[in-house]
Amino acid sequence: MTLYRDTGVVLRVQKLGEADRIITLITRRHGKLRAVAKGVRRTTSRFGARLEPFCHVDVQCYTGRTLDVITQVETIDAFAPRLVDDYQRYTAGCAVLETAERLSAEEGEPVMRLYMLVAGCLRALSAGERDPSLLLDAFLMRAMAFAGWAPAVFECAKCGAPGPHQAFSVPAGGAVCPTCRPPGSASPARDTLVLMDALMHGVWDTADLSTPATRREASGLVAAHLQWHLERQLRSLPLVERRSQ
């Protein structure tokens, strides 16, 4: 029996048997980790609410035959109570968790940057100081950059011609010049591309000044770009409440 410790964020919980749960975490050193928490659904469980989605925890596990088993948990940050107090923040947080789970496909493969990104985004969401929709889009842009699919915002995604350009093609990989523009490309406002760049690089002064219409258009492009590269729909993304604060 090998014991190990790591810190991680709970991405998903699934019921197992009478009172157990399978907990999916994104961890600092072990990447995505699926482990069994025994008896966690009983009201007298010593894990209590520490293994709920959004919880940032320090876990101790031992290596099992198929799944590892969680033996101890300590809370680092309990994001859940502050996220569930606001439905918009909750839905944005769920989209963050689902994206992180999809982007860390292989169990045990370290995804340190994505882990830091998830914890940082949940911390910002629970602080409640910024529009949850903007925080989610910033997370999605940076998560895509981590996966190697960052959309080209100013230069042409095909030929690299410096922009700004007026067309945006999801299959092409971002903004496209008039020569490379494939049929069916979107024509976003210039402010939308400026906002996407600001979200990618954390220029919050620019992002905070954007209009609701610009945010809506940027959200649409970011979601389309992400789901094109993931090759499947994210279940939580259509349920995100997109009202600007």
Next chain:
Amino acid sequence: MYEGPVQDLIDELGRLPGVGPKSAQRIAFHLLAAEPADIARLQDALQKVKEGVVFCDVCGNVSEQATCRICRDARRDPQKVCVVEEPKDVLAIERTREFKGRYHVLGGALDPLSGIGPDQLRIRQLLSRIGEHDITEVILATDPNTEGEATATYLIRLLRDFPGLTVTRLASGLPMGGDLEFADELTLTRALSGRRAV
């Protein structure tokens, strides 16, 4: 692998929640050795549950008739409605024998990770029920987990627009029979904020 019908039965039993391959095999051989009358009774029960059970038109609980036993009972207080996630939660609250009002079963909790949003739950029916009947108190008894709390938050936002309606949430805190030293920070925070004068 067993031959034909025995393996089919093991496979079917193995699809039930919480039944692993070994348990499925044990149940299958138990059924094989059972009296024909016992098997007939089981067959009958399975058929009835599929054909005879419907969801109550008013509260969404499982029922034999169009309206469930609790909604038909004139002695129950129609002004108090307890909102729960699943029919089994109705049974859990009924076991306390403390609540004399009626229920509303949502059919789950808001869980975007599983693709469950407000439209997949019986929230619209709850709002029209409150609008059409003289309901004075709604007790939110969703599970005290992340999804249940988010559902309660969402419902509170919708229900605060109804004049004269009191919305309450089940208390949460330390469980009976537990140790304080093992209580997690979330539960202890809840217990402290919800403390009462004695």
